Amino acid sequence: MTFCDENNIELIKNDLRYLELLAKQYPDVSCASTEIINLQAILNLPKSTEHFISDIHGEYESFTHMLKNASGVIKRKIDDIFGNSLRESEKSNLATLVYYPEQKLDLIKRTEDNLDDWYKITLYRLIELCRVVSSKYTRSRVRKALPSDFAYIIEELLHEQDGKINKHEYYNGIINTIIDLDRSPDFIIAIAKVIQKLIVDRLHIIGDIYDRGPGAEIIMEALMKHHCVDIQWGNHDILWMGAAAGSEACICNVLRISLRYANLNTIEDGYGINLLPLATFAMEAYENDPCKSFTPKTLDKQISKKDLVLLSKMHKAISIIQFKLEGQIIKKRPEFTMDDRLLLEKINYEKGTIDIYGKTYTLNDKNFSTIDPKDPYKLTPQEKCLIAKLKRSFVHSEKLQRHIRFMYSKGSMYLVYNSNLLYHSCIPLNEDGTFKEARIGDKKYTGKSLLDKYDTLAREAYFFKNDSSKKIYAMDMMWYLWCGPDSPEFGKNRMTTFERYFVNDKQTHIENKNPYYKYRDDEVLCKNILKEFNLDPTSSHIINGHIPVKTKEGESPIKANGRLLVIDGGFCRAYQPQTGIAGYTLIYNSYGLLLTSHEPFESIRKAIEEEKDILSSTIILEHVVARKRVEDTDIGAELKKQIKDLEMLLVAYRKGLIKENK
Incomplete structure (x- = not known):
C-alpha cells in the first residue's frame, strides 16, 4: 500500500467526506480488505466477450x-x-x-x-x-x-x-x-x-435498427430484454427518433421509406399508427394519377394489384408532403446550406421539366395536383390536417415512445469502449483529409466536439418542452442529421430522393460521399481520428x-x-x-x-x-x-479506482481519521 506518507494523509483528509460515505458501505477494516481482495481477483479474470x-x-x-x-x-x-x-x-x-x-x-x-x-x-x-x-x-x-x-x-x-x-x-x-x-x-x-x-x-x-425490413419493433423488444447493450445511433435510427419527437419532416421520411419497401408492418401492427387518413387522402388527391414512379419495391412480397395501386398513391402523397416540409426547413434554416435541395421551385409545371445541375430534364411524372406553383412549399388544408393526425399517432404511440426512450438511454452518437471507437457512419472531413468545421448557432465544431454537440441536440429534440424554440431547432437538426451535407450520420453531399422518383437520368441520382470514405483506408487518417477521441492510435480500432x-x-x-x-x-x-x-x-x-x-x-x-x-x-x-484480462479493460480501470479508494479508506481507519463501525 502506498498511502501512508504525509502528502497522502493530506489527500485523504481532503477526501474525508467521500470516504465517510464509502465507510457506510464498508464499515470496518475487515469489510474494506475483503472487497479489495475480491476486486483484485476480478482484475485477473479473462476479459469477457x-x-x-x-x-x-x-x-x-x-x-x-x-x-x-x-x-x-x-x-x-x-x-x-x-x-x-x-x-x-x-x-x-x-x-x-x-x-x-x-x-x-x-x-x-x-x-x-x-x-x-x-x-x-x-x-x-x-x-x-x-x-x-x-x-x-x-x-x-x-x-x-x-x-x-x-x-x-x-x-x-x-x-x-x-x-x-x-x-x-x-x-x-x-x-x-x-x-x-x-x-x-x-x-x-x-x-x-x-x-x-x-x-x-x-x-x-x-446503428440502423430501423427501416426496410419487417420487424424493427421486434428487434427493439429483444434489445430491451438484453442484459447489457449499447447503441450507436444510425441515420435511420435518428430519423425514427426525430419522428417520435414530433418532427413532421422525419415522420414523412419514415412513412415514405416504409411505403417504398411495401413494409407497413412496423408502422401499423408494430406501433399502432393509423394510416387510414393517409390512404383516404391519397385516394382522393391522386384519384386519376397512376403514380407509376412510386410503385413500391416489393422484393419477395406477394401484394395484390389493388393494394399496389393504393400503396403507390400513398407513397406519392407522403413524398410530396415531405418535399414541401423539407423546403420549409431549408428556407427557415439558411445555416444548413441546402438551397440546392429546393427543387419544387425549379420545376416548370407547364412544360413538365426541371432545371438542375445546369441542365433541363424532362420529368417522368408531371402530375403535381397538390402543389401551387406560386408557393410550392405550402401545404394544402387537407395536407395540414393529415400531417397533424399522423403526428399525433407517432407522438402518442406508447410502444414507439418506449422504444425511443430506450434508444436514448442506451444510445449515443459514438462510444469509446475498451480501446475501440464505435460510430455508425463517419467523421466529416475536408477534401484534404482534415476535420471539417461545422457552424451550429454561433460556434464552430469539428471531430469529437461536433459529434458531442449533435448528441446534445438529439436529446434536446426529444426531451425539451413541446413547441419551445430550442426543441423546434433540435427537431430540424434531427432531419439535418438524416440528410444534411455535414451530417456524420449521412456522410454524403446530398440526398437525391426527388431525382430518383422524377428524373430518369441516373447522373442526377449520384450522391457523393464525404471525403472520409476516400481516406478511411489511410492508416494515418484513422490514427488521427483515434487521437481526436483520446485513444492510443497504435492499439485501438474504429468500428463502423x-x-x-x-x-x-x-x-x-x-x-x-x-x-x-x-x-x-x-x-x-x-x-x-x-x-x-x-x-x-x-x-x-x-x-x-x-x-x-x-x-x-x-x-x-x-x-x-x-x-x-x-x-x-x-x-x-x-x-x-x-x-x-479484466485489468486491461475499461471496467478494469474503474475497478482500480475503486481499489485505490478502498485503500485510502483503510488508511483512514488505521490513522483514526474515520472510526470503524463494528
Whole structure:
C-alpha cells in the first residue's frame, strides 16, 4: 500500500467526506480488505466477450438468430469442449437446443424414443458447456445470472469437482431427480438461457435498427430484454427518433421509406399508427394519377394489384408532403446550406421539366395536383390536417415512445469502449483529409466536439418542452442529421430522393460521399481520428457500418491496416444482391478480434427443424499471446479506482481519521 506518507494523509483528509460515505458501505477494516481482495481477483479474470452488430434494418429473423448463436461463438465453444467425442450432428443438435430451447424441446418430445436417456445425456452436456462458459466470471456474477427456480441446483452442478468420489453420487442424484420429477424441460430451458447470457457479456449495435425490413419493433423488444447493450445511433435510427419527437419532416421520411419497401408492418401492427387518413387522402388527391414512379419495391412480397395501386398513391402523397416540409426547413434554416435541395421551385409545371445541375430534364411524372406553383412549399388544408393526425399517432404511440426512450438511454452518437471507437457512419472531413468545421448557432465544431454537440441536440429534440424554440431547432437538426451535407450520420453531399422518383437520368441520382470514405483506408487518417477521441492510435480500432461492403466486388471490410473495421455487409435483404453476403459481425474476446462474414439466413423454422445454422466464415484479425484480462479493460480501470479508494479508506481507519463501525 502506498498511502501512508504525509502528502497522502493530506489527500485523504481532503477526501474525508467521500470516504465517510464509502465507510457506510464498508464499515470496518475487515469489510474494506475483503472487497479489495475480491476486486483484485476480478482484475485477473479473462476479459469477457463483446459482440458487435451493425445495420440490422428490421431483419428480425436474422438478427434473432445472430443474437442467439452469438455469431458462431456458441458453436465454436461446443467444438472446443467436445471435439471429436461428438458427431457433427450431435453438436448441431446441442447448439440448436441452446439457441431455441423451448421450440427444440417440443420437437424432441415428438421424435425421441427414449426421452429419459436423451434428457440425461443432454443435461450433462449442457452443464459442461455452462461450466466452461461461466469460468471467466466470479461465482457472484454467475449467481446473478441464474434463474431463481434452479439457482442452487445449477450452482452445485457447475462447481462439481472431478475425482471427488464422495460427491459423484450426489451429482448423479441431482440429475436423476430432475428427470424423475419431470423438470428436465424447464431445467434445460433455464440452463440454455444462462449459457446465452454468459457467452457474450456486452452487445454493441453500431446503428440502423430501423427501416426496410419487417420487424424493427421486434428487434427493439429483444434489445430491451438484453442484459447489457449499447447503441450507436444510425441515420435511420435518428430519423425514427426525430419522428417520435414530433418532427413532421422525419415522420414523412419514415412513412415514405416504409411505403417504398411495401413494409407497413412496423408502422401499423408494430406501433399502432393509423394510416387510414393517409390512404383516404391519397385516394382522393391522386384519384386519376397512376403514380407509376412510386410503385413500391416489393422484393419477395406477394401484394395484390389493388393494394399496389393504393400503396403507390400513398407513397406519392407522403413524398410530396415531405418535399414541401423539407423546403420549409431549408428556407427557415439558411445555416444548413441546402438551397440546392429546393427543387419544387425549379420545376416548370407547364412544360413538365426541371432545371438542375445546369441542365433541363424532362420529368417522368408531371402530375403535381397538390402543389401551387406560386408557393410550392405550402401545404394544402387537407395536407395540414393529415400531417397533424399522423403526428399525433407517432407522438402518442406508447410502444414507439418506449422504444425511443430506450434508444436514448442506451444510445449515443459514438462510444469509446475498451480501446475501440464505435460510430455508425463517419467523421466529416475536408477534401484534404482534415476535420471539417461545422457552424451550429454561433460556434464552430469539428471531430469529437461536433459529434458531442449533435448528441446534445438529439436529446434536446426529444426531451425539451413541446413547441419551445430550442426543441423546434433540435427537431430540424434531427432531419439535418438524416440528410444534411455535414451530417456524420449521412456522410454524403446530398440526398437525391426527388431525382430518383422524377428524373430518369441516373447522373442526377449520384450522391457523393464525404471525403472520409476516400481516406478511411489511410492508416494515418484513422490514427488521427483515434487521437481526436483520446485513444492510443497504435492499439485501438474504429468500428463502423452504414455503407455495405461490396464483398462480391472484392472489397474488404478491413481498412487502414486493421485500424478501421466496417461491419455492414448486407444484413438487409435489399442490399444482398450488391454485397454478395448477409452481413459482418465482430467478436472481441480475451484472445483478440474475430471478424465473421455470414451467408443469408433462411428462417428460424428451418434453424429449429433442420438445424440450419447461419453459414459463417471467421477471420482472426488480432490474436494475443497472453490473454487479455479484466485489468486491461475499461471496467478494469474503474475497478482500480475503486481499489485505490478502498485503500485510502483503510488508511483512514488505521490513522483514526474515520472510526470503524463494528
